Amino acid sequence: MSNAHDRIILPADKMPTQWYNPQPDLPTPLAPPLDPETHEPVTPDQLGVIFPTSLIEQEMSQDRWIPIPQPVLDAYRLWRPTPLIRARNLEKAIGAKCRIFYKDESVSPAGSHKPNTAVPQAYFNMTEGVKRLSTETGAGQWGTALSFACSQFGMDCTVYMVKVSYEMKPYRQILIRNYGSTVHPSPSELTRTGAEMLRRDPGCKGSLGLAISEAVEDAATHDDTKYTLGSVLNHVLVHQTIVGLETEQQLAEQGLKPDHLVGCVGGGSNFAGLVLPFLRRKLDGENIHFVASEPRACPSLTRGEYRYDYGDMARLTPLMKMHTLGHAFMPAPIHAGGLRYHGDAPILCNLMEEGLIDARSYFQTDCFDAARLFLQTQGFLPAPETSHAIKAAIDVAKEAGPDENVVFLYSGHGMLDLASYDAYLKGNLDNFELPQSDIDNALKECPQI
Amino acid sequence: MSNAHDRIILPADKMPTQWYNPQPDLPTPLAPPLDPETHEPVTPDQLGVIFPTSLIEQEMSQDRWIPIPQPVLDAYRLWRPTPLIRARNLEKAIGAKCRIFYKDESVSPAGSHKPNTAVPQAYFNMTEGVKRLSTETGAGQWGTALSFACSQFGMDCTVYMVKVSYEMKPYRQILIRNYGSTVHPSPSELTRTGAEMLRRDPGCKGSLGLAISEAVEDAATHDDTKYTLGSVLNHVLVHQTIVGLETEQQLAEQGLKPDHLVGCVGGGSNFAGLVLPFLRRKLDGENIHFVASEPRACPSLTRGEYRYDYGDMARLTPLMKMHTLGHAFMPAPIHAGGLRYHGDAPILCNLMEEGLIDARSYFQTDCFDAARLFLQTQGFLPAPETSHAIKAAIDVAKEAGPDENVVFLYSGHGMLDLASYDAYLKGNLDNFELPQSDIDNALKECPQI
Numbered sequence: 001m002s003n004a005h006d007r008i009i010l011p012a013d014k015m016p017t018q019w020y021n022p023q024p025d026l027p028t029p030l031a032p033p034l035d036p037e038t039h040e041p042v043t044p045d046q047l048g049v050i051f052p053t054s055l056i057e058q059e060m061s062q063d064r065w066i067p068i069p070q071p072v073l074d075a076y077r078l079w080r081p082t083p084l085i086r087a088r089n090l091e092k093a094i095g096a097k098c099r100i101f102y103k104d105e106s107v108s109p110a111g112s113h114k115p116n117t118a119v120p121q122a123y124f125n126m127t128e129g130v131k132r133l134s135t136e137t138g139a140g141q142w143g144t145a146l147s148f149a150c151s152q153f154g155m156d157c158t159v160y161m162v163k164v165s166y167e168m169k170p171y172r173q174i175l176i177r178n179y180g181s182t183v184h185p186s187p188s189e190l191t192r193t194g195a196e197m198l199r200r201d202p203g204c205k206g207s208l209g210l211a212i213s214e215a216v217e218d219a220a221t222h223d224d225t226k227y228t229l230g231s232v233l234n235h236v237l238v239h240q241t242i243v244g245l246e247t248e249q250q251l252a253e254q255g256l257k258p259d260h261l262v263g264c265v266g267g268g269s270n271f272a273g274l275v276l277p278f279l280r281r282k283l284d285g286e287n288i289h290f291v292a293s294e295p296r297a298c299p300s301l302t303r304g305e306y307r308y309d310y311g312d313m314a315r316l317t318p319l320m321k322m323h324t325l326g327h328a329f330m331p332a333p334i335h336a337g338g339l340r341y342h343g344d345a346p347i348l349c350n351l352m353e354e355g356l357i358d359a360r361s362y363f364q365t366d367c368f369d370a371a372r373l374f375l376q377t378q379g380f381l382p383a384p385e386t387s388h389a390i391k392a393a394i395d396v397a398k399e400a401g402p403d404e405n406v407v408f409l410y411s412g413h414g415m416l417d418l419a420s421y422d423a424y425l426k427g428n429l430d431n432f433e434l435p436q437s438d439i440d441n442a443l444k445e446c447p448q449i
Numbered sequence: 450m451s452n453a454h455d456r457i458i459l460p461a462d463k464m465p466t467q468w469y470n471p472q473p474d475l476p477t478p479l480a481p482p483l484d485p486e487t488h489e490p491v492t493p494d495q496l497g498v499i500f501p502t503s504l505i506e507q508e509m510s511q512d513r514w515i516p517i518p519q520p521v522l523d524a525y526r527l528w529r530p531t532p533l534i535r536a537r538n539l540e541k542a543i544g545a546k547c548r549i550f551y552k553d554e555s556v557s558p559a560g561s562h563k564p565n566t567a568v569p570q571a572y573f574n575m576t577e578g579v580k581r582l583s584t585e586t587g588a589g590q591w592g593t594a595l596s597f598a599c600s601q602f603g604m605d606c607t608v609y610m611v612k613v614s615y616e617m618k619p620y621r622q623i624l625i626r627n628y629g630s631t632v633h634p635s636p637s638e639l640t641r642t643g644a645e646m647l648r649r650d651p652g653c654k655g656s657l658g659l660a661i662s663e664a665v666e667d668a669a670t671h672d673d674t675k676y677t678l679g680s681v682l683n684h685v686l687v688h689q690t691i692v693g694l695e696t697e698q699q700l701a702e703q704g705l706k707p708d709h710l711v712g713c714v715g716g717g718s719n720f721a722g723l724v725l726p727f728l729r730r731k732l733d734g735e736n737i738h739f740v741a742s743e744p745r746a747c748p749s750l751t752r753g754e755y756r757y758d759y760g761d762m763a764r765l766t767p768l769m770k771m772h773t774l775g776h777a778f779m780p781a782p783i784h785a786g787g788l789r790y791h792g793d794a795p796i797l798c799n800l801m802e803e804g805l806i807d808a809r810s811y812f813q814t815d816c817f818d819a820a821r822l823f824l825q826t827q828g829f830l831p832a833p834e835t836s837h838a839i840k841a842a843i844d845v846a847k848e849a850g851p852d853e854n855v856v857f858l859y860s861g862h863g864m865l866d867l868a869s870y871d872a873y874l875k876g877n878l879d880n881f882e883l884p885q886s887d888i889d890n891a892l893k894e895c896p897q898i
Contacts, residue, residue, distance in 0.1 A: 006526055009458050077455055078538075078828045089527075089601075107556060109828030111864070151825045152538075171620075171867035178824055178870050375627055376600045379527045379558030415560070415864035418620035421627050 006088055008101075008250040010081035016249075017073065018065040020241040022276045022347060023234065025064065025283065027354050030234070030346055031321035034308060039449055042318045050219045050227040052128040055121065058235035066238060068120070075119045075152050079108045080242070084250040084407075089377035091397070098259075098400035100393060102410040103247045103274065112383065112412030113270045114145030114230055117239035121228045122149035132156035132225040134218040136186065136211030138266065139165055139337035139385060140172030141412055142230030147179035157181035158225075160188060160214040163206035165337040171416045186211035193217055193314045207330050208266075208341045213314030220316075231267025232311065232320070232345045240273025247407060248277055260396045262291040262408035264388035265301060265359070266338045268345035270411040275357075276347070282356065292348070292359040293392035295339045295367075297432035298331040300324060301352060301359035303439060308449040309343055319447060322349040326442030332432040334364050335420035336384040342442070360392055363431040367391045368424040371414070383412035384420050455537055457550075457699040459530035465698075466522065467514040469690040471725045471796060472683065474513065474732065476803050479683070479795055480770035483757060488898055491767045499668045499676040501577040504570065507684035515687060517569070524568045524601050528557045529691070533699040533856075538826035540846070547708075547849035549842060551859040552696050552723065561832065561861030562719045563594030563679055566688035570677045571598035581605035581674040583667040585635065585660030587715070588614055588786035588834060589621030590861055591679030596628035606630035607674075609637060609663040612655035614786040620865045635660035642666055642763045656779050657716075657790045662763030669765075680716025681760065681769070681794045689722025696856060697726055709845045711740040711857035713837035714750055714808070715787045717794035719860040724806075725796070731805065741797070741808040742841035744788045744816075746881035747780040749773060750801060750808035752888060757898040758792060768896060771798040775891030781881040783813050784869035785833040791891070809841055812880040816840045817873040820863070832861035833869050 023030060032041040047056045058066060068076075087100040105113035125133060133150060136159070137143030143159035150157035159176055166173060166185040176183045186206045187194035193213040197204050204210075212229070219227035229236060244261075251258055261278060263271030275290045282288045294301055304323035311317035313327055324343040325331075331340040344352075351357050364384070371387035373394075374380070382390060386409075393408035400406055414421065423429055472479060481490040496505045507515060517525075536549040554562035574582060582599060585608070586592030592608035599606035608625055615622060615634040625632045635655045636643035642662040646653050653659075661678070668676035678685060693710075700707055710727060712720030724739045731737045743750055753772035760766035762776055773792040774780075780789040793801075800806050813833070820836035822843075823829070831839060835858075842857035849855055863870065872878055 005461055007461055007528075009461075011458075012454055012456055075828075078534075079456075085527075109830075115828075148828050152828070171864070174867040174871045174874070175830060175864075177874055178821060178830070180825060372627060376629060379524075379564075379597050379601065381558075381624060381627070413864075415620070415624075415862075416867075418623040418865075422623045425623070425626055 005254070006086040008084040008254060010246055010250055012077065012081065014249060015076065015081045016242050016245040018067050019238045020245060020277050021061055021064055021066055021238045022279050024062050025280055026350055027283065028350065030350055033318035033320050036310060036315055036317065036319055039319065050216055052125050052130060052226055054124040054128065055235050058238060059233060069123060072120045072123050081246050082107050084247055087378050090374060093373060093377045094394055094398060096397040096400070097402040098397050098404040098406055100397050101405060101407045103243060103407065104410045105243060105270065106410055106413035109148045110141060110145040111415065112141040112145065113240060113243060113273060114142045115148055116242055116273065117230065117236045117269065118145035118149035119152065120239050122146065122153050122155055125226050126153045126155055130224065130226045132158065133228050134158045134215040134225055135228045135230065136160045136208060136215045138162050138208045138340055140169050140416065141338055143176050143183060144172060145230065146228055147176045147181035150181060151179045158218060159183040160186040160211040162186055162208055162211050162337060164333045168419055169416055186214050188214060191217040205333060207313060209313035209327055212312035213316050216312065216316045231269040234347055236269050237272040237276065237345055237347055240269045241276050243273035243409065244275060244277035247274060256405050258288055258407045259404040260289040260291055260400060260406040262293065262389055262393040262396060262406065264339060264385050264411060265292045265294045265344060266385065267341045268348040270409050272345055272348055274409045290357045291392050291396055292357050293388040294359065294361050295334055295336055295388060296361040296363050297334045297434060298325065298340050299361040299434065300342060300344050302361045305443055306349060306353055307446060309446045311343065319449065320346050322346050323352060324446065325439055326446055328445045329442035334432065335417065336364065336388060338385040339388065362388055362391050365429050365431055368429065370394055381414040382410065383414045384417050386411045454703070455535040457533040457703060459695055459699055461526065461530065463698060464525065464530045465691050465694040467516050468687045469694060469726050470510055470513055470515055470687050471728050473511050474729055475799055476732065477799065479799055482767035482769050485759060485764055485766065485768055488768065499665055501574050501579060501675055503573040503577065504684050507687060508682060518572060521569045521572050530695050531556050533696055536827050539823060542822060542826045543843055543847060545846040545849070546851040547846050547853040547855055549846050550854060550856045552692060552856065553859045554692060554719065555859055555862035558597045559590060559594040560864065561590040561594065562689060562692060562722060563591045564597055565691055565722065566679065566685045566718065567594035567598035568601065569688050571595065571602045571604055574675050575602045575604055579673065579675045581607065582677050583607045583664040583674055584677045584679065585609045585657060585664045587611050587657045587789055589618050589865065590787055592625050592632060593621060594679065595677055596625045596630035599630060600628045607667060608632040609635040609660040611635055611657055611660050611786060613782045617868055618865055635663050637663060640666045654782060656762060658762035658776055661761040662765050665761065665765045680718040683796055685718050686721040686725065686794055686796055689718045690725050692722035692858065693724060693726035696723065705854050707737055707856045708853040709738040709740060709849060709855040711742065711838055711842045711845060711855065713788060713834050713860060714741045714743045714793060715834065716790050717797040719858050721794055721797055723858045739806045740841050740845055741806050742837040743808065743810050744783055744785055744837060745810040745812050746783045746883060747774065747789050748810040748883065749791060749793050751810045753792070754892055755798060755802055756895060758895045760792065768898065769795050771795050772801060773895065774888050775895055777894045778891035783881065784866065784878070785813065785837060787834040788837065811837055811840050814878050814880055817878065819843055830863040831859065832863045833866050835860045
């Protein structure tokens with residue numbers, strides 16, 4: 001393979017026209033989401049308060065392939081297919097014997113993989129007459145993506161942004177507002193949940209779980225409004241499979257197979273998008289190593305308990321079976337705001353329990369070191385979340401053999417995270433080693449099911 | 450042409466391997482640069498104090514094609530070839546009958562077209578033993594690009610950044626520093642020129658002309674250091690022709706020819722990179738409209754005088770024949786910092802005098818309106834400089850016929866310009882209509898040649 005083909009570009013007409021749904025292929029069936037009050041499986045009708053019918057159908061679908069509607073394909077084509085890039089300079093810098101590729105989802109309008117699901121979520125809501133979408137955002141990537149998607153389909157959008165990110169990343173709000181959306185720091189006074197939290201703790205910096213509560217409450221209390229989530233749920237992961245489906249074609253075009261697939265995990269959608277399309281091959285015996293990378297300050301996959309828990313702090317969402325640090329867990333304010341979620345996508349947790357995922361956790365300074373090495377070799381500035389994938393990919397690549405292929409997901413750029421890079425350069429980043437007692441305490445508040 | 454091909458991607462092995470040099474094809478020969486003291490044509494030896502031999506040769510070359518060295522091609526392939534994109538949503542929004550395309554140079558590591566010349570400039574300096582490069586930067590795009598390029602070739606880099614941009618765009622400095630470079634606000638105390646300006650006016654916000662003086666002085670007073678310029682000079686424009694050469698192939702692949710080529714002009718390098726490769730076709734009688742767009746607050750092409758002037762405020766550079774507002778001209782602090790240069794590239798001015806360029810000037814609020822429309826239709830956030838190209842492209846497209854093709858250069862993204870978009874949303878942008886007396890006064894300081 002010559003240098004001329006280090007950027008593997010899929011022709012536009014090879015872009016997938018269906019998403020992959022892993023549910024029929026899971027070795028054990030997914031544990032159903034439960035009603036937070038009765039602990040009975042939730043019904044589509046209950047979900048219908050905050051989600052449109054078409055997305056609820058996708059959430060529960062047992063169809064392996066789900067067609068992508070034409071207007072969604074048209075919007076995808078504003079930036080897709082995305083390139084798969086051989087990171088030859090990085091390989092040299094770390095003395096890797098293997099090949100390293102990265103799938104570049106930073107080229108989207110929002111600068112991350114998030115528009116892959118924001119666009120269909122906005123589209124399906126629009127087709128069912130919804131006028132406004134509410135959502136939460138951690139690092140700001142998801143809020144930006146949904147704002148972009150809503151501007152594509154002429155919808156209104158209200159974003160509850162975790163306050164620590166709102167303050168650390170002022171540029172995100174400006175971008176969201178320029179798309180035409182409204183953004184509030186969470187906790188806000190606009191919802192019962194937010195106002196209550198502010199009474200208890202006026203200095204509260206928020207969490208993704210809390211922001212979810214606010215956005216859900218907004219949707220549940222307004223007729224023309226539905227709620228959207230940027231990760232965790234099955235249909236979100238399904239939309240993200242376009243990433244892995246493209247990657248599979250791109251590697252095949254070069255006559256290559258992936259040996260290691262690496263991604264960072266917050267709620268799990270970008271990682272799932274990369275690995276799920278390879279699940280059947282892995283189950284069929286192909287030796288494909290799925291490596292999930294998460295912050296040591298919020299180690300849900302590596303140290304969380306696999307049990308039913310709420311998706312949000314205010315216990316408004318259905319109970320989901322997942323690896324959780326407890327819905328009351330308040331992670332330290334690390335710079336990878338998008339990885340500060342107490343749980344993980346149920347589909348990923350199911351695979352984790354089957355022993356199909358190798359999860360690792362890293363300190364943020366080690367991830368920023370990896371990000372800077374990437375910047376100075378490959379030229380591009382990664383998001384702090386993405387730096388966790390780079391760090392894990394480097395670790396994996398150092399041990400991989402000469403004919404192996406390490407593919408990591410470059411989930412987003414760091415152009416709006418430069419304040420974090422400033423703190424990094426100034427040596428102002430803390431590493432948080434989480435005491436087991438913190439986890440134990442938070443888990444005490446989980447329901448006994 | 451179906452939607453499937455709205456993103457026209459050139460295969461990696463079709464990337465040009467030579468730059469186009471317009472000098473042999475200019476209808477009238479280029480007026481030579483003159484020694485600032487003697488007013489005699491400068492010799493290569495004189496330029497050798499601040500430039501390496503290979504770049505001086507390119508500056509004066511009469512060869513139509515200049516080969517791109519392999520290490521430069523390898524670095525280009527980190528992001529090139531860049532896509533040519535049909536802006537179908539923008540077409541609809543403005544009711545255009547024609548097709549609108551944009552050549553997307555925002556996908557580079559630095560987020561603009563600037564690395565196209567930063568990479569070869571760093572490379573050629575390195576091959577001649579230079580250890581450190583000095584330069585100025587206006588909006589910060591060029592400083593970022595050169596920092597990226599120096600990191601690719603293991604060189605040190607010192608950037609003098611116009612103070613108004615340094616303060617308006619804090620993220621730029623952080624990015625430059627993360628590449629491993631040093632950045633100083635200009636005027637600085639580090640050079641004789643900067644220190645003198647600060648004594649005269651301690652609150653001086655700087656200008657590109659002044660920052661050039663500082664960077665040139667730095668190079669001239671350090672043996673291991675050479676100077677680099679991000680625009681204006683012939684060799685810079687030559688390196689940028691890869692943009693137009695790719696565009697020509699991309700259009701041809703679709704069976705299309707360009708009717709209107711549009712770009713913004715500060716020093717002129719991005720616009721020149723797009724249009725110069727079409728110069729011979731235009732001179733051969735093909736009807737291709739070259740449209741240059743500049744800020745009304747710094748209207749060098751539309752209101753400047755065509756005469757010899759210094760490239761910098763301190764009169765250290767050779768005299769160049771160009772459209773100039775006077776080297777002492779201090780433009781208003783508009784948000785398109787990269788378009789605040791008192792002159793223009795001599796090659797462009799030569800073509801302007803031949804009547805080959807249609808230059809237009811716009812108020813910044815009109816350009817931000819165009820940028821926001823682009824954001825809300827095509828999804829991507831343009832740099833304030835690029836917004837001038839979008840505004841002009843929209844104007845041209847509204848008048849263009851149904852089979853015509855408008856191609857504009859999307860020179861950079863605006864992810865690091867969100868403070869400007871904040872001011873725009875808040876209604877805090879001023880428009881500056883320049884009084885003729887300001888121009889007349891500044892021109893009085895030009896040499897009489």
